[in-house]
Amino acid sequence: MKQKLNIIKIGGNVIDDEKSLSLFLTDYSKLEGLNILVHGGGKKATEVAKKLQLEPKMIEGRRVTDASNLEVVTMVYAGLLNKNIVAKLQQNNCNAIGLSGADGNTIKANKRIVKDVDYGFAGDIESVDVKTISVLLENNLTPVFCAITHNKNGQLLNTNADTVASELASALAKIYEVSLTYVFEKKGVLKNINDENSIIENINLAHYKNLKDDGIIADGMLPKLENCFVALNNGVAEIHIANTDFLTDKNIQHTRLIL
Numbered sequence: 001m002k003q004k005l006n007i008i009k010i011g012g013n014v015i016d017d018e019k020s021l022s023l024f025l026t027d028y029s030k031l032e033g034l035n036i037l038v039h040g041g042g043k044k045a046t047e048v049a050k051k052l053q054l055e056p057k058m059i060e061g062r063r064v065t066d067a068s069n070l071e072v073v074t075m076v077y078a079g080l081l082n083k084n085i086v087a088k089l090q091q092n093n094c095n096a097i098g099l100s101g102a103d104g105n106t107i108k109a110n111k112r113i114v115k116d117v118d119y120g121f122a123g124d125i126e127s128v129d130v131k132t133i134s135v136l137l138e139n140n141l142t143p144v145f146c147a148i149t150h151n152k153n154g155q156l157l158n159t160n161a162d163t164v165a166s167e168l169a170s171a172l173a174k175i176y177e178v179s180l181t182y183v184f185e186k187k188g189v190l191k192n193i194n195d196e197n198s199i200i201e202n203i204n205l206a207h208y209k210n211l212k213d214d215g216i217i218a219d220g221m222l223p224k225l226e227n228c229f230v231a232l233n234n235g236v237a238e239i240h241i242a243n244t245d246f247l248t249d250k251n252i253q254h255t256r257l258i259l
């Protein structure tokens with residue numbers, strides 16, 4: 001039987017709220033078993049970019065990353081946010097180790113190529129080094145991944161954090177029973193973005209496509225859900241989209257992805 005592995009991703013709105021982040025990290029540190037944390041931080045990167053008079057540009061939830069914005073996201077994700085999260089986990093006696101995809105060559109990516117859109121130094125993941133990551137896990141370390149990867153040719157790439165989480169989950173599902181959870185500031189995927197309680201409890205691919213066509217799902221929720229279906233198809237055992245309370249109460253209302 002495969003060993004269980006929890007992969008949890010937290011987004012920019014949770015990270016940006018000091019109290020919410022602190023509570024989340026306290027709960028996270030109490031989790032048992034094997035755990036990986038993936039964090040975004042898009043909100044902070046946008047704030048810092050604007051201070052530097054750079055104009056942030058997002059297309060379908062992904063950042064168009066020119067050379068200057070790549071410097072900003074590297075400093076914000078792989079530096080400020082990653083190291084703060086690791087320090088807070090260490091404070092809670094969780095032996096965290098902060099990583100970008102370049103560290104230990106854990107995540108190799110290629111420049112994102114999409115017809116008609118030049119995303120600059122944005123990356124799509126090519127491979128995940130399951131062996132190196134499992135060595136860390138089996139030595140009681142908790143990897144904390146940020147949204148920076150590399151192409152093994154000296155180039156760092158900005159990679160959507162939801163994608164980092166789903167690609168890690170997909171790759172690690174070969175040797176672990178993986179539970180993937182996207183934690184964000186809302187209670188789940190909502191039927192009405194203005195109604196916090198309009199949670200859609202189960203979503204399959206056909207349902208998702210209808211919700212997208214109707215404009216009910218938009219912005220950052222698009223890459224999140226697309227990534228979820230990729231992971232489900234790759235053998236990830238369970239995927240949930242929930243708010244921070246889900247960590248301590250698995251019965252709380254939230255969204256579950258189904259095939």
Ligand SMILES: Nc1ncnc2c1ncn2[C@@H]1O[C@H](COP(=O)(O)OP(=O)(O)O)[C@@H](O)[C@H]1O
Pocket residue numbers: 010011012013040041042061162183184185186188189190191192193216217218219220221224
């Ligand atoms: N139907 C929906 N339900 C919930 N959130 C939605 C929906 N459609 C769009 N969104 C937006 O998607 C955002 C989540 O994506 P994103 O900002 O990338 O979050 P994160 O940083 O946590 O990954 C929500 O804050 C919300 O504004």
Ligand SMILES: CC(=O)N[C@@H](CCC(=O)OP(=O)(O)O)C(=O)O
Pocket residue numbers: 010011012013039040041042043045061062063073122123147158159160161162220
């Ligand atoms: C290519 C790309 O879009 N990268 C993302 C990485 C950070 C991220 O995904 O942050 P959240 O999870 O907080 O949205 C970005 O720069 O916004």
